[in-house]
Amino acid sequence: MYIAEEPFWDRTLRLIREIWPLGEQNELKDKIHVDLPDSDLNVLRRAISACLGGRGGEVSARSRAAELGRAYLVLGADGRFKFLQLLAREYDVDNVAVEKAIEARNSITSPLELQAANQKLRLLLDPPRARLFQQFNELKEGVKFLVDLRAELIPWSRKDNELKALDQDVHRLLVSWFDIGFLDLRRITWDTPAAILEKLIKYESVHEISSWADMKNRLREDRRCYAFFHPRMPDEPLIFVEVALVSGISDNVQELLDVHAPIEDPLKSDTAIFYSISNCQKGLAGVSFGNFLIKRVVADLTAKLPNLKNFSTLSPIPGFLTWLRGQDESFDLGNKERELWESVQSADDPIEVLSRMVESSGEDDGASNAETLKNLLLTLCARYLALAKRGDQAYDRVAHFHLSNGAQIERINWGANQTQAGMEQSAGIMVNYLYKLSQIEKNHEMYRGRGEITLSSHVKKLLK
Amino acid sequence: MYIAEEPFWDRTLRLIREIWPLGEQNELKDKIHVDLPDSDLNVLRRAISACLGGRGGEVSARSRAAELGRAYLVLGADGRFKFLQLLAREYDVDNVAVEKAIEARNSITSPLELQAANQKLRLLLDPPRARLFQQFNELKEGVKFLVDLRAELIPWSRKDNELKALDQDVHRLLVSWFDIGFLDLRRITWDTPAAILEKLIKYESVHEISSWADMKNRLREDRRCYAFFHPRMPDEPLIFVEVALVSGISDNVQELLDVHAPIEDPLKSDTAIFYSISNCQKGLAGVSFGNFLIKRVVADLTAKLPNLKNFSTLSPIPGFLTWLRGQDESFDLGNKERELWESVQSADDPIEVLSRMVESSGEDDGASNAETLKNLLLTLCARYLALAKRGDQAYDRVAHFHLSNGAQIERINWGANQTQAGMEQSAGIMVNYLYKLSQIEKNHEMYRGRGEITLSSHVKKLLK
Amino acid sequence: MYIAEEPFWDRTLRLIREIWPLGEQNELKDKIHVDLPDSDLNVLRRAISACLGGRGGEVSARSRAAELGRAYLVLGADGRFKFLQLLAREYDVDNVAVEKAIEARNSITSPLELQAANQKLRLLLDPPRARLFQQFNELKEGVKFLVDLRAELIPWSRKDNELKALDQDVHRLLVSWFDIGFLDLRRITWDTPAAILEKLIKYESVHEISSWADMKNRLREDRRCYAFFHPRMPDEPLIFVEVALVSGISDNVQELLDVHAPIEDPLKSDTAIFYSISNCQKGLAGVSFGNFLIKRVVADLTAKLPNLKNFSTLSPIPGFLTWLRGQDESFDLGNKERELWESVQSADDPIEVLSRMVESSGEDDGASNAETLKNLLLTLCARYLALAKRGDQAYDRVAHFHLSNGAQIERINWGANQTQAGMEQSAGIMVNYLYKLSQIEKNHEMYRGRGEITLSSHVKKLLK
Amino acid sequence: MYIAEEPFWDRTLRLIREIWPLGEQNELKDKIHVDLPDSDLNVLRRAISACLGGRGGEVSARSRAAELGRAYLVLGADGRFKFLQLLAREYDVDNVAVEKAIEARNSITSPLELQAANQKLRLLLDPPRARLFQQFNELKEGVKFLVDLRAELIPWSRKDNELKALDQDVHRLLVSWFDIGFLDLRRITWDTPAAILEKLIKYESVHEISSWADMKNRLREDRRCYAFFHPRMPDEPLIFVEVALVSGISDNVQELLDVHAPIEDPLKSDTAIFYSISNCQKGLAGVSFGNFLIKRVVADLTAKLPNLKNFSTLSPIPGFLTWLRGQDESFDLGNKERELWESVQSADDPIEVLSRMVESSGEDDGASNAETLKNLLLTLCARYLALAKRGDQAYDRVAHFHLSNGAQIERINWGANQTQAGMEQSAGIMVNYLYKLSQIEKNHEMYRGRGEITLSSHVKKLLK
Numbered sequence A, B, C, D: 001m002y003i004a005e006e007p008f009w010d011r012t013l014r015l016i017r018e019i020w021p022l023g024e025q026n027e028l029k030d031k032i033h034v035d036l037p038d039s040d041l042n043v044l045r046r047a048i049s050a051c052l053g054g055r056g057g058e059v060s061a062r063s064r065a066a067e068l069g070r071a072y073l074v075l076g077a078d079g080r081f082k083f084l085q086l087l088a089r090e091y092d093v094d095n096v097a098v099e100k101a102i103e104a105r106n107s108i109t110s111p112l113e114l115q116a117a118n119q120k121l122r123l124l125l126d127p128p129r130a131r132l133f134q135q136f137n138e139l140k141e142g143v144k145f146l147v148d149l150r151a152e153l154i155p156w157s158r159k160d161n162e163l164k165a166l167d168q169d170v171h172r173l174l175v176s177w178f179d180i181g182f183l184d185l186r187r188i189t190w191d192t193p194a195a196i197l198e199k200l201i202k203y204e205s206v207h208e209i210s211s212w213a214d215m216k217n218r219l220r221e222d223r224r225c226y227a228f229f230h231p232r233m234p235d236e237p238l239i240f241v242e243v244a245l246v247s248g249i250s251d252n253v254q255e256l257l258d259v260h261a262p263i264e265d266p267l268k269s270d271t272a273i274f275y276s277i278s279n280c281q282k283g284l285a286g287v288s289f290g291n292f293l294i295k296r297v298v299a300d301l302t303a304k305l306p307n308l309k310n311f312s313t314l315s316p317i318p319g320f321l322t323w324l325r326g327q328d329e330s331f332d333l334g335n336k337e338r339e340l341w342e343s344v345q346s347a348d349d350p351i352e353v354l355s356r357m358v359e360s361s362g363e364d365d366g367a368s369n370a371e372t373l374k375n376l377l378l379t380l381c382a383r384y385l386a387l388a389k390r391g392d393q394a395y396d397r398v399a400h401f402h403l404s405n406g407a408q409i410e411r412i413n414w415g416a417n418q419t420q421a422g423m424e425q426s427a428g429i430m431v432n433y434l435y436k437l438s439q440i441e442k443n444h445e446m447y448r449g450r451g452e453i454t455l456s457s458h459v460k461k462l463l464k
Helices: A006-024 A026-030 A040-050 A058-074 A077-091 A095-106 A113-124 A128-140 A142-157 A161-177 A192-203 A213-219 A253-257 A288-302 A320-324 A335-345 A351-361 A366-385 A397-404 A420-426 A440-450 A457-463 B007-022 B026-030 B039-054 B058-074 B079-092 B095-105 B111-124 B128-138 B143-156 B159-177 B194-203 B212-217 B253-255 B290-305 B320-325 B335-345 B349-361 B369-385 B397-404 B420-426 B442-450 B457-463 C009-022 C024-031 C036-052 C058-074 C077-089 C095-106 C111-122 C128-138 C140-157 C161-177 C194-203 C212-217 C253-257 C291-303 C322-325 C334-344 C351-362 C366-389 C397-404 C420-426 C440-450 C457-463 D006-024 D026-030 D038-052 D058-074 D077-090 D095-106 D113-124 D129-138 D142-157 D161-177 D194-203 D214-219 D253-257 D290-304 D320-325 D335-345 D350-360 D367-389 D395-402 D419-424 D438-452 D456-463
Strands: A182-185 A222-229 A239-246 A271-277 A310-313 A408-413 A431-432 B186-189 B223-229 B240-247 B272-280 B310-315 B408-413 B432-433 C185-186 C223-229 C239-246 C271-279 C309-315 C408-411 C430-434 D184-187 D222-231 D237-248 D271-279 D310-313 D406-412 D430-434
Touching: A006 C095, A040 A128, A058 A128, A058 B442, A077 A128, A077 A142, A077 A161, A095 B095, A095 B111, A095 B186, A113 A408, A113 B026, A113 B095, A113 C128, A128 A142, A128 A161, A142 A161, A161 B111, A182 A288, A192 C334, A192 D026, A192 D077, A192 D194, A192 D214, A213 D194, A222 A288, A222 B272, A222 D320, A239 A288, A253 A271, A253 A366, A271 A288, A288 A397, A288 B058, A320 A351, A320 A420, A320 B186, A335 A366, A351 A420, A351 B442, A351 C322, A366 A408, A366 A457, A397 A408, A397 D350, A420 C058, A431 C111, A440 B058, A440 C161, A457 B007, B039 B058, B039 B079, B039 B128, B039 D320, B058 B128, B058 B143, B058 D350, B079 B128, B079 B143, B079 B159, B095 B111, B095 B432, B111 B369, B111 C194, B128 B143, B128 B159, B143 B159, B143 C271, B186 B290, B194 B212, B194 C212, B212 C194, B223 B290, B240 B290, B253 B272, B253 B457, B290 B397, B320 B349, B320 B369, B320 B397, B320 B420, B335 B349, B335 B369, B349 D077, B369 B408, B397 B408, B397 B442, B408 B457, B408 D184, B457 D367, C036 C058, C036 C077, C036 C128, C036 D095, C036 D142, C058 C128, C058 C140, C058 D438, C077 C128, C095 C111, C095 D095, C095 D113, C111 D095, C111 D113, C111 D161, C140 C161, C161 D113, C194 C212, C212 D419, C223 C291, C239 C291, C253 C271, C271 C291, C291 C397, C291 D058, C322 C351, C322 C366, C322 C420, C334 C366, C366 C408, C366 C457, C397 C408, C397 C440, C440 D058, C457 D253, D006 D038, D038 D058, D038 D077, D038 D129, D058 D129, D058 D142, D077 D142, D077 D161, D095 D113, D129 D142, D161 D419, D184 D290, D194 D214, D222 D290, D237 D290, D253 D271, D271 D290, D290 D395, D320 D367, D320 D419, D335 D350, D350 D367, D350 D419, D367 D406, D367 D456, D395 D430, D395 D438, D406 D456
Parallel strands: A271 A310, B272 B310, C271 C309, D271 D310
Antiparallel strands: A182 A222, A222 A239, A239 A271, A310 A431, A408 A431, B186 B223, B223 B240, B240 B272, B310 B432, B408 B432, C185 C223, C223 C239, C239 C271, C309 C430, C408 C430, D184 D222, D222 D237, D237 D271, D310 D430, D406 D430
């Protein structure tokens, strides 16, 4: 073994030999955290160079990269940080070589030579460490390795520009590996392996799955769940969506999640409600699947359930109250609503006051007050969704996602999510984004091109 | 539909609608050859720009690319040539933008900005058409689409520099898609789908498979066959290798292929003979799998058949006689052999004369002559394999492949392949390349680094 | 080992130990034929008794039965015959015990005791050897073992009454194992394992499959092939049917089998022609699947290809000429036809003369003669199919099969099968049996109840 | 439809049409309970006779039986009871025909005719309703149908002799359907479908699975779980066993079930502890799988984990305290133990007193008392296991199961199960039954033949 004499390698190789044959015992692996003392960095440099040096052929470069990858896996967080920092600092683009290539390119006139020069330049602009990341693919779980590596790298990269550049290299590689054309769409049912359902329970980020009974209820006959998988990470969902098959567009998420709700005949349902979409892999931040997922699920549902006419979401409005807290202007409101709005402005935290009113609104007898409160908040929410922008984009990130995909804002629903989270984000209000198949392309282009948002007449009325 | 008025699209879209739902009926599809008149090129330009222009989102860009891909598929060869030429000429790197970016980069001093400038420059050096090829992945058989497109492109690219650059773009993309980490190694048996066996019969390029009975014989108990597959082309082998499990290193390929040969007990065999490796996809020329295939097959065989001690090939020597025909020097030979060699030099085609001698050597009674002939040709062949070079590489392409992988030249076998092809290539001589597991890395490095070839004592003796 | 000292067992056990681990090497196994000398029969008796004696538990009884089964497998034909004869003679019903039980039963009056007595009697009437056959199921391929055993037993049982009774035991067991509810219907395509397609080629008994190209042609887009499999014999088809998807009811089988015939769009076809049904396992003679196969295939085709309106066979008429050869009456015929019929009666073999006429009828210019010949034979054939009976059953066995299933005789086709076999069986005539879904039940009951055959108007006209 | 005018059928058929297409919606089906008024019994009789009458062919008999089966499924408990009672009373063996056949048989002398007469008699002794049960196999879930039917039938059959005879018919059919040769052994892991794990949670009857986390813990790296399945009930486990891979024979089940116990390397474990075996299907009572399950699991573990040397259970002793409560003799005991035993005899419930002592024994300081108590109960328990019999069988049903399979009583463990159930059954004592591979056959024969139980020296010492 070419570096057998070194202490760091000695340790890691011994560990690898002991641990790897156990196979699935990830728990054991997870408990090992070897240090990487600075005195061993030279050993690491030599190992990296052996992969990148190119003296050996592809096969042995890959074998060495796999060994390097396994060494990375037995390091503790400190060691991994040092490892990545080394890659970030010492295996970046060689700017001297780049400048020479630029100089050479400047004196070229023939188109053919220019093409060659361009290609050479592009190769030089690809940092050597990017090649190493590609080679880690030799590891049996090489794809997952890189996804997990990036999940750890992202927080570090926020505070370190070199690591940020490193992260961009990994991101670029993952974008190519996770091209939508390579992914499998799988339907998730109660017959799906428990190990995968356990992951859905863990990854669900919109409406928490509180138990296995809750999970089972979301997979019953009038529900659907789909996830994307990568062929080399067959046990790891990348993103999943939960759908309810109902009659008419739902306005209340508690009803959808109620385990006691009667089961409908899905062949008679006219509406598919996408009530939850969750990304699963932190390491795939910035690699987008959601739009393709919705498109493919709509296609699959349409083929299997010809009665379906409406495809709509029932979505949270995560930024509403936060945004509202920052507004001090006097909105264009009806009399009663303006009065109510102005009456709370004097409070330390007017939004807090409004929230408390919403929470107690069912209890008191002032029905007309409750109506005013509802009118006020629905109006303000419509404004938020339809008019609040960052540049040309909707301010609300969920709104931006669905509008980019070609949906329209269909309806704003009072009392739609009365959980604590729902109350804190949006005073219990939720919104339906409607995917009208014939309008998707047009909506999409208007929104992306000019920031124009398509609104239903219901929402337009709220804005008047 | 955004370009519904145009005649070219009209035609292709109608055809697509009619043909595609038939699904597997590739035969029908293969019979359609739409023309692409120059007057329609503008339509095509607009369609390409709609994909690349970025006005729409990723989902619609992909849908359009898929449509464009299906249009490509219904074109005849002429139309496809024009299509690719358009991409090659008009969607290459924008050199004006590149030069601007270079200029901007020149004035940068901060490392952070330099990094950003490098990245921007690299993006500009990636031709737009490369993005389009990536998007074709939306097609249901998108991976195969690109492989087949390149198979057609390669011959054209030999005569056209612009198409050659285009081919490099496609090659680069395929190298990334067909990274060894994504491929599946599958064992091929008589229980493999007939559709795949039919392809092996078609793709075998070393020892023709003459019938289904011949195919079956190559999959019997003491034979092995392995192939690489891509998860998105599950019905298309990429490369395959055929292995015989025998006792002692084989010196005759007819015996290996004999359907009447008795079956050995594979658990008792000590030797695995790799007697045929064939690439299957013309469109993957220059994407190398063979080295990884051998490595993985050796690993699998070792795990399952612990008695195996030797891993060797029995290989053709495709360039021997061609090379010999070009040699006029007087080699360092034994007396009788020199005499024989000189005696044929006066003929118009000395190699032809020698070949005829070999063919009739079994028949006459001049046993000593036959021995001289054999000595002469084995000696010359050893010289060819061990000493003939192109630069640092072995002149013989099969030798180069195995030596690069770390094999040594083990034995040169007389009368090993008496088929017409074997006689014409190498006067019936074949060679064993031996993979000694403990030596592979060392051999590999010596050969790649310094062009040094490891020889067995048997071969060394022939060279004296 | 409880019988380790005996010579017969010594030999067989040693062989088993040597051969079995090779697993799939059936060829090796097939070459072993151990003798069973009479002096060893006592050893065998003891081994059988050890299985049936019941001293051990079920687990060890099964293990011993498996050993006995493997011993059977290494015997030559002679040894197997002796083995089965021993079972037939010495392990039949114990009539003394039966008579005692009958006597005891006679004196019973209470219904409860009668029930117990009946059950006891039934158990005694089940021969011990039947239990042994059941136990062979412990063999890894136990189901196939029994099917193959019976295939060998059937010819012997024709000449030996004791073996015949033994065969009935095996038959009864196989009827229960191969209950239709346990079978899998699989569609066979070109993606089916070659090992299975090879078996279809071998088992096809109606229209020989002449090559792999012919096999592939029968699996093309407008053809269907289905087979039944048993979950414990997953590599062995039990019965298969070949179907052509066409427009209108086919009248010519050569056209259906023509590899150059253009492919139709199956979604547009209105007719499914069942042109071949073959049983695969000799050992399952008398276990009927064909009726269920047709029913399930019709259901599957109907679900997938809603355009299909007609389900018909294009069937051979295997007994026509043989039957005709035995007829000397003067049929009720038209003038010309009677003249022709009488003109050949004087020949040694009138049918031979007619056959030769048919073969040469395309060649001569006597068009009206040809017409008379055709009319004569179609009329006679209609009589044969519709009127010739054995008891209440149609004389023709193919006719009987389809009529039992509820089909009607739809059309008799001239020149429909001009192969040698077709000419010899039925002068090239074939018949369509039509499965009218709404009539199947009624036809079936009329035929089974009263032997009444449903005829189309076309056939009725031929009978006038 | 042949009985379309009748009210009962009208109702059931309409329901079937409405409900069945929903497929998996068993919940809906489970809520339907149609009545079966006596006035409709004639309709039912006609339907049964249509199946059994034999006028139609097998295909239509099956279709009608399937219809009948679906009708059964929509009945409420009352209706089902009546349905089964009808079968029990009116479709039993025809004793008149049997007696005629017996009479005819009495006058036979030729062996051949005797064989035929026996066969005829056997057929007559098979009640017609048994044929109907076989035909229900046409239902898509026909096998499960019959298993579930029997689960309902068993309690009814305990109080009704006619239903008891009916149950014997169903039992006989299920024994043949569930022959061990047809079953699949599957390993259960955390990757098994959740729907199946949910069933294990429900069916576990020895050590309750308290949560999904508990379930997961029983499937971790150093645990194994195996179940038998029938190919036609692929989602329903029949029986399953849970195994712990440990070092040395376990003496405490809480430790085995502890979710916090460290994970061992299974490749290093020397002992497999079978700590739980549960039957899953009430309808398969009396169809034995457990012995085969243990045999196959031992074979599989031995092949995969060559380090395993001991195969042992850690088993409950369900009948110990119940048995002890019935003993009033003075056992042959040590002085202290006799004193203790006699001291409690005066109590109303001496066993209750002893139990309370065990529960509080950890708490007080009287270490020597605790020791006496332990000695007393271990001695009594050894007596119970080794000497208490019903006929030749061990009195304890778990002991009988393992002793029948060839195990020996290895060790009796104090404080091995301190759950409430464990205390109530056996004062917290558990026992190891050891499967010594070389002794299994001998132990088995000694136990089955003569009721002799093999004991370890540890147990023998307790008996002195």
